Amino acid sequence: MPASSALHTDRYELTMLDAALRDGTADRRCIFEVFGRRLSGGRRFGVVAGTGRLLSLIRDFRFGHEELRFLRDEHIVDAHTIDYLEDYRFTGTISGYREGELYFPGSPVLTVEGTFAEAVILETLVLSVLNHDSAVATAAARMSIAAGDRPLAEMGSRRAGESSAVAAARAAYIAGFTATSNLEAGRTWGIPTMGTAAHAWTLLHDCEEDAFRAQLDALGTDTTLLVDTYDIRHGVETAVRLAGPRLGGVRLDSGDLPTVAAEVRAQLDELGATGTRITVTSDLDEFAIAALAASPVDAYGVGTSVVTGSGVPTAGMVYKLVARQDAAGGWVPVAKASTDKSSRGGRKTAFRVLDAGTATRETIVVSDGFDAVATADEHPDARALQVEMARGGDIDAAHEGTAGVEAARGHHQRVREELPVRGLALSKSDPAIPSVYVDLE
Amino acid sequence: MPASSALHTDRYELTMLDAALRDGTADRRCIFEVFGRRLSGGRRFGVVAGTGRLLSLIRDFRFGHEELRFLRDEHIVDAHTIDYLEDYRFTGTISGYREGELYFPGSPVLTVEGTFAEAVILETLVLSVLNHDSAVATAAARMSIAAGDRPLAEMGSRRAGESSAVAAARAAYIAGFTATSNLEAGRTWGIPTMGTAAHAWTLLHDCEEDAFRAQLDALGTDTTLLVDTYDIRHGVETAVRLAGPRLGGVRLDSGDLPTVAAEVRAQLDELGATGTRITVTSDLDEFAIAALAASPVDAYGVGTSVVTGSGVPTAGMVYKLVARQDAAGGWVPVAKASTDKSSRGGRKTAFRVLDAGTATRETIVVSDGFDAVATADEHPDARALQVEMARGGDIDAAHEGTAGVEAARGHHQRVREELPVRGLALSKSDPAIPSVYVDLE
Numbered sequence: 118m119p120a121s122s123a124l125h126t127d128r129y130e131l132t133m134l135d136a137a138l139r140d141g142t143a144d145r146r147c148i149f150e151v152f153g154r155r156l157s158g159g160r161r162f163g164v165v166a167g168t169g170r171l172l173s174l175i176r177d178f179r180f181g182h183e184e185l186r187f188l189r190d191e192h193i194v195d196a197h198t199i200d201y202l203e204d205y206r207f208t209g210t211i212s213g214y215r216e217g218e219l220y221f222p223g224s225p226v227l228t229v230e231g232t233f234a235e236a237v238i239l240e241t242l243v244l245s246v247l248n249h250d251s252a253v254a255t256a257a258a259r260m261s262i263a264a265g266d267r268p269l270a271e272m273g274s275r276r277a278g279e280s281s282a283v284a285a286a287r288a289a290y291i292a293g294f295t296a297t298s299n300l301e302a303g304r305t306w307g308i309p310t311m312g313t314a315a316h317a318w319t320l321l322h323d324c325e326e327d328a329f330r331a332q333l334d335a336l337g338t339d340t341t342l343l344v345d346t347y348d349i350r351h352g353v354e355t356a357v358r359l360a361g362p363r364l365g366g367v368r369l370d371s372g373d374l375p376t377v378a379a380e381v382r383a384q385l386d387e388l389g390a391t392g393t394r395i396t397v398t399s400d401l402d403e404f405a406i407a408a409l410a411a412s413p414v415d416a417y418g419v420g421t422s423v424v425t426g427s428g429v430p431t432a433g434m435v436y437k438l439v440a441r442q443d444a445a446g447g448w449v450p451v452a453k454a455s456t457d458k459s460s461r462g463g464r465k466t467a468f469r470v471l472d473a474g475t476a477t478r479e480t481i482v483v484s485d486g487f488d489a490v491a492t493a494d495e496h497p498d499a500r501a502l503q504v505e506m507a508r509g510g511d512i513d514a515a516h517e518g519t520a521g522v523e524a525a526r527g528h529h530q531r532v533r534e535e536l537p538v539r540g541l542a543l544s545k546s547d548p549a550i551p552s553v554y555v556d557l558e
Numbered sequence: 559m560p561a562s563s564a565l566h567t568d569r570y571e572l573t574m575l576d577a578a579l580r581d582g583t584a585d586r587r588c589i590f591e592v593f594g595r596r597l598s599g600g601r602r603f604g605v606v607a608g609t610g611r612l613l614s615l616i617r618d619f620r621f622g623h624e625e626l627r628f629l630r631d632e633h634i635v636d637a638h639t640i641d642y643l644e645d646y647r648f649t650g651t652i653s654g655y656r657e658g659e660l661y662f663p664g665s666p667v668l669t670v671e672g673t674f675a676e677a678v679i680l681e682t683l684v685l686s687v688l689n690h691d692s693a694v695a696t697a698a699a700r701m702s703i704a705a706g707d708r709p710l711a712e713m714g715s716r717r718a719g720e721s722s723a724v725a726a727a728r729a730a731y732i733a734g735f736t737a738t739s740n741l742e743a744g745r746t747w748g749i750p751t752m753g754t755a756a757h758a759w760t761l762l763h764d765c766e767e768d769a770f771r772a773q774l775d776a777l778g779t780d781t782t783l784l785v786d787t788y789d790i791r792h793g794v795e796t797a798v799r800l801a802g803p804r805l806g807g808v809r810l811d812s813g814d815l816p817t818v819a820a821e822v823r824a825q826l827d828e829l830g831a832t833g834t835r836i837t838v839t840s841d842l843d844e845f846a847i848a849a850l851a852a853s854p855v856d857a858y859g860v861g862t863s864v865v866t867g868s869g870v871p872t873a874g875m876v877y878k879l880v881a882r883q884d885a886a887g888g889w890v891p892v893a894k895a896s897t898d899k900s901s902r903g904g905r906k907t908a909f910r911v912l913d914a915g916t917a918t919r920e921t922i923v924v925s926d927g928f929d930a931v932a933t934a935d936e937h938p939d940a941r942a943l944q945v946e947m948a949r950g951g952d953i954d955a956a957h958e959g960t961a962g963v964e965a966a967r968g969h970h971q972r973v974r975e976e977l978p979v980r981g982l983a984l985s986k987s988d989p990a991i992p993s994v995y996v997d998l999e
Contacts, residue, residue, distance in 0.1 A: 124742040125720045127713065129753030131741070136755075136776035142762050149758070174720070187745040233762050240756075241740075244716035245723055272568065275685035276872040278722030279566045279615070282686055285719075299682075300572070301565040304628040312570030314577075315681075317590070317879040320892040321583050321674050335577035347895045371894075425871040431717040431862055438758040451761040453812075454788045 122174040122242055123184050123205075128193060130238045131202075135194045138201060143234040148440040148464055151213070151227035151247060153220065158429040159545025162536060164258045164529060165226050166288040167250030168216040169521035172512045174242055180205055207235050208510035212503045214467075216516065217254075217291050217529030219536070221479045223552040225465035225503065226251075226434060233441070240436045248434050249281060252426035253288040256403070258533065259427070260419055261293025262541050263406040268416040270311050272298040272398065273424035285424040291525045293533075294423070307519035313368070319346040329359050341366035341396055344381075353381055357388040366394035366415070374399060375412045382413035402427050403543050440464055440485065448485045461554060468499035469535065469550075476535045478550050484557040563615045563683055564625050564646075569634060571679045572643075576635045579642060584675040589881040589905055592654070592668035592688060594661065599870040600986025603977060605699045605970060606667050607729040608691030609657040610962035613953045615683055621646055648676050649951035653944045655908075657957065658732050658970030660977070661692075662920045664993040666906035666944065667875060674882070681877045689875050690722060693867035694729040697844070699974065700868070701860055702734025703982050704847040709857040711752050713739035713839065714865035726865040732966045734974075735864075748960035754809070760787040770800050780806035782837055785822075786813065794822055798829040807835035807856070815840060816853045823854035843868050844984050881905055881926065889926045902995060909940035910976065910991075917976045919991050925998040 137143035156163055180188075180202040188194050188202070209231025220226050227243065229236050261269055271289040274282035274297075286302030296309040303310035314332055322328035329342050338360050344352030344367045357364055367385070369377055374397050385393045397409065398418035406417055426432075439462050440450045450462030463483040470478045480499060506513050515521065540549030578584035597604055621629075621643040629635050629643070650672020661667050668684065670677050702710055712730040715723035715738075727743035737750040744751035755773055763769035770783050779801050785793030785808045798805055808826070810818055815838050826834050838850065839859035847858055867873075880903050881891045891903030904924040911919045921940060947954050956962065981990030 122720070124740075124745055125715070125723065126741050127715055127739040127753055128741055128744075128751045129739065129755055132753055132777065133755050133759045136759070136772050137762070139776050140768075140772035142772070145762060147758075147762065184745075187741070191744065191751070193741070193751070233758075237756075237758060240758075241715050241723075242720060245718060245720040248717055249719040249722070274566070274568055274682050275877075276689055276874070277686060278690040278719060278725055279563070279683060279686040280721035281690070281719030282566065282682075298568040298570065300567050300569055300628070300634070303569075303632065304565055304625075310569045310632070310634070312568055312573055314570055314574050315678075316894045317588075317674075317678060317681075318574045318577070320879045320894070321578065321586060321588065321882055323884065327581075331577050331581035331583070335580050336573065345894075421872055421874070430866040430871040433717070433862070436716075438761045441762055443764065453757045453761070453786075 121179055121181050121184055122177045123180045124187070125242045125245060126238055127241045130240055131188065131194050131198070133237055134201070134234055135198045137233055138198055143232060145233050146442045147231065147233045147236050147438055149229045149236050149240070149436055150225050150439045150465060151243060151434050151436050152223055152225055153432060153434045154460070155222050155433070156548055157433050160255060160429065161540045161542065161546055161549040162255070163220045163251060163432060164254035164292050165214045165216055165218045165220050165247070165251055166254035166291050166525070167246040167284065168213060168227070168506070169516045169518070169525060170284065170287070171243060171246040172211070172506060173517050174246065175207055175239060175507070176512055178205070178207060178239065178242065201234065205235070206510060207231065207239065207507070209235055209507070210505065211507035212505045214502050215504055215528050216521065216525035217532070218502060219532055221548045221550060221552050223461070223481055223554070224479055225467050225481065228464070228503070244434060244436050248432045250284055250288040251432040251434065252429055253285045253424060254292040255432065256427035256429065257289035257292035257294055257423050258529070259403040259543055260406055260423060263403045263410070263543065264417055265410070267414065268295045270294065270296045270298065270416065270418045271423055272312070272418045273420035274299045276421040277424040282424060287522060289423050291522060291529055293529065306522050308522070313341045314343050316343065316346050319343065325352060326355050326359065329356055333360050338363050339365035341368050341394070343368045343370065345369055345371050349377060349381065350384065353384050354388070357385065357390050357393070362389040362391070362393070364390055364393045366396055368396045368398060370398045372399070374405070374409060378409070378412045378414050407543060450485050467502040469502055470499045471535060472498065474535060475537050476550050479552040480555055481552060482555045482557050562620055562622050562625055563618045564621045565628070566683045566686060567679055568682045571681055572629065572635050572639070574678055575642070575675055576639045578674055579639055584673060586674050587883045588672065588674045588677050588879055590670045590677050590681070590877055591666050591880045591906060592684060592875050592877050593664055593666055594873055594875045595901070596663050596874070597989055598874050601696060601870065602981045602983065602987055602990040603696070604661045604692060604873060605695035605733050606655045606657055606659045606661050606688070606692055607695035607732050607966070608687040608725070609654060609668070609947070610957045610959070610966060611725065611728070612684060612687040613652070613947060614958050615687065616648055616680060616948070617953055619648060619680065619683065642675065646676070647951055648672065648680065648948070650676055650948070651946070651950075652948035653946045655943050656945055656969050657962065657966035658973070659943060660973055662989045662991060662993050664902070664922055664995070665920055666908050666922065669905070669944070685875060685877050689873045691725055691729040692873040692875065693870055694726045694865060695733040696873065697868035697870065698730040698733035698735055698864050699970070700844040700984055701847055701864060704844045704851070704984065705858055706851070708855065709736045711735065711737045711739065711857065711859045712864055713753070713859045714861035715740045717862040718865040723865060728963060730864050732963060732970055734970065747963050749963070754782045755784050757784065757787050760784065766793060767796050767800065770797055774801050779804050782807035782809050782835070784809045784811065786810055790818060790822065791825065794825050795829070798826065798831045798834070803830040803832070803834070805831055805834045807837055809837045809839060811839045813840070815846070815850060815855070819850070819853045819855050848984060891926050908943040910943055911940045912976060913939065915976060916978050917991050920993040921996055922993060923996045923998050
């Protein structure tokens with residue numbers, strides 16, 4: 118994978134840049150806004166994720182010799198544009214919702230302000246990161262709500278592209294998962310990693326007993342044994358016979374889990390292994406987790422459904438020009454006018470209005486392009502949702518790296534507490550709170 | 559993104575390696591097989607994709623100082639295992655379906671043979687790549703069938719993780735797409751790139767006419783103008799007035815496309831722009847494309863649906879130990895026995911049986927672990943599906959890079975011709991041909 122993020126870009130962005138450098142509009146100051154028109158899949162809230170790693174990718178968004186050679190050889194842009202790109206570095210301002218924050222239809226999740234030239238070419242990278250990571254985080258938050266206090270591990274790397282898998286582990290952790298199986302996510306983002314053995318481990322050995330014994334020798338009695346390769350009842354019996362009643366845990370990866378979990382719990386208790394934990398991992402999603410709430414399950418492992426957004430694999434956010442300066446330097450709010458994809462022009466300032474700590478609405482104040490004067494002071498029961506993340510192109514490092522991940526995870530836990538009870542339900546519905554636009558006179 | 563692919567690995571693989579190095583089973587020769595138990599989403603066929611880039615990633619699967627330090631510091635494996643990983647290089651054999659090949663339930667898409675130690679740790683990387691890319695390719699093939707001879711461009715990068723977007727463009731191209739908007743896919747994989755302008759281009763300007771004029775000046779009359787920012791009828795009129803009847807194309811990104819396309823075609827013809835092409839790009843999937851077959855549309859651009867597998871975002875393939883040597887060196891076929899996830903142990907050799915050039919079944923010959931004697935010679939109307947891709951760890955470079963992509967695309971076009979007519983339909987159904995297991999005595 119190349120080191121530069123600069124070609125994670127749709128060709129039309131460079132084509133527009135090329136044309137804008139010719140006709141003199143490249144330097145017009147612009148405000149691009151990231152928002153979702155709706156919450157896909159009847160979700161009651163969305164979770165913003167990806168911001169921290171996006172900011173780092175924007176810092177790396179530089180056109181080196183290899184990138185420029187490709188653009189030149191393929192005649193994608195002309196020589197004047199090559200010169201511009203050679204010196205390219207984003208110098209504008211970025212503000213947005215903190216990573217881990219909830220969002221609703223129309224929430225101005227990220228605002229990028231700069232010249233048309235410098236801002237238009239970030240569209241694809243911005244959306245790739247935020248749409249993927251937010252889709253995963255939104256699904257993960259629902260699973261985390263369903264799991265309650267039980268530990269919840271992400272183990273879906275094999276069901277996602279190899280790099281997206283790392284980002285998915287990160288997004289799931291921010292939204293409440295407790296660990297991941299993905300080692301790269303552990304290294305890059307400091308997320309706790311977990312995992313013991315697959316069916317291949319048992320099948321490698323001449324019998325299940327050999328496999329369990331070898332695992333116990335290597336990892337100690339506190340390990341988790343996978344007991345469903347052949348016959349679960351026999352597997353549990355062998356496990357406790359070898360490990361003793363202090364066996365750490367057993368894992369179940371098949372069968373009707375409520376039934377099997379109850380049977381295994383009864384068997385473990387009978388054998389005196391009352392402290393042995395039961396982890397379940399078979400094709401779980403938020404609904405299956407919720408259905409296991411009354412079952413004697415101690416931990417969940419989730420694969421496919423979390424990394425694919427549990428039916429909503431992309432958040433569907435868009436990156437739209439909402440205001441620009443005209444030739445005289447005044448701001449002009451702009452928006453597409455077609456009926457089925459219309460959006461609101463103008464700069465947005467967003468607040469979550471609270472009543473005794475519970476969110477009641479998303480207020481989105483619309484101004485022309487000038488800095489909105491709307492402040493949290495004028496909305497005493499409201500929380501301002503946007504923070505500045507870059508100014509003059511300098512990115513606030515607090516959002517990046519492992520510290521950024523921990524901050525986002527903490528922020529998500531706090532703001533999720535603000536959701537009204539109806540926001541916690543898993544069924545399809547309208548958003549938990551309405552989005553209300555207020556025009557600033 | 560780190561250069562080594564070695565930590566795109568689930569922790570349990572290294573835990574098993576650790577335990578296997580202790581108990582002496584690490585050196586047992588094993589056969590791991592990649593297959594899908596079913597075709598998710600009622601698909602009639604699957605398309606294998608990702609193989610070429612997977613082989614390169616396996617070559618790069620090495621544990622450098624940084625990777626080893628992480629594993630040591632986090633106490634994921636012991637010192638003995640660190641020593642093993644320091645020298646790790648896959649030395650086994652890989653065979654499998656050519657990239658672009660069709661697959662069906664049980665098809666042995668990839669077979670990895672080596673010691674348990676060297677093969678078990680590739681599981682996550684193998685599945686991440688094949689599951690993602692095959693899901694995209696399968697959806698893309700259905701769209702390509704629906705589009706017929708009309709050009710079909712992939713433009714969904716913004717709806718996929720930034721690296722998966724590049725892989726998705728590659729997979730879509732292999733399965734019949736003609737171009738991509740993603741520049742990194744153009745650079746890395748040699749895929750033709752396309753794209754002209756977004757709504758932001760029109761909104762940047764003081765009026766639509768200014769925007770069109772600037773684009774025509776920069777890109778010439780043959781460019782494609784996006785005409786639906788304000789009013790489509792007015793947009794088309796402006797476009798032809800400025801460009802003349804030789805205008806290359808117009809793009810429509812909203813509205814009821816069959817209706818709008820017919821109106822725009824009539825208007826263009828009225829204006830004398832009879833050769834001006836109409837490209838449509840609004841939330842298309844295979845069904846929407848099929849519904850436009852009778853409409854005057856010249857080209858399609860597809861975003862979200864292709865990069866997310868059009869409802870099936872992962873192919874759901876698994877990587878299972880199917881045979882291993884015992885302590886005496888004999889082969890033992892192995893398989894998990896639980897009821898809902900059972901699979902067939904033993905080495906598989908697969909053939910597509912044809913009748914007058916049309917596929918009639920997938921024959922999967924099952925042997926114990928020894929090289930199957932089943933050959934295509936004994937199946938004169940059958941095509942052998944597996945080719946050797948690595949031996950002694952040396953990867954056949956023919957599958958890699960841009961040449962590998964072109965070969966895969968060509969292969970896909972050829973084998974798709976073998977599908978029976980019922981395999982081309984888009985509705986949910988059983989697989990187009992049955993998978994038949996034959997036990998080799």
